[in-house]
Amino acid sequence: MSTVELDERVLEAARREADRRGVDVSEVVTAAVQRFVAGTDLQELLADFRRRDEASDDTLDEDEALRLAYEELAAVRSERR
Numbered sequence: 573m574s575t576v577e578l579d580e581r582v583l584e585a586a587r588r589e590a591d592r593r594g595v596d597v598s599e600v601v602t603a604a605v606q607r608f609v610a611g612t613d614l615q616e617l618l619a620d621f622r623r624r625d626e627a628s629d630d631t632l633d634e635d636e637a638l639r640l641a642y643e644e645l646a647a648v649r650s651e652r653r
Contacts, residue, residue, distance in 0.1 A: 576601075
């Protein structure tokens with residue numbers, strides 16, 4: 573376990589949330605930090621996807637993308653039958 577310093581307003585908000593949930597304030601703070609870290613990781617992952625997409629030469633034009641989408645739709649529908 574580690575010690576961190578929180579602004580009094582943040583700590584009070586965490587205490588209110590903990591009371592509302594009926595849990596210890598440390599659970600609220602831990603969950604908030606985990607969500608923040610996971611969100612940051614997700615943002616980094618999405619930014620990486622965007623960079624790769626922008627650097628890719630195999631970008632489809634709209635007509636080609638629609639053609640592929642309709643082919644996939646037709647394939648899924650034929651599998652259902």
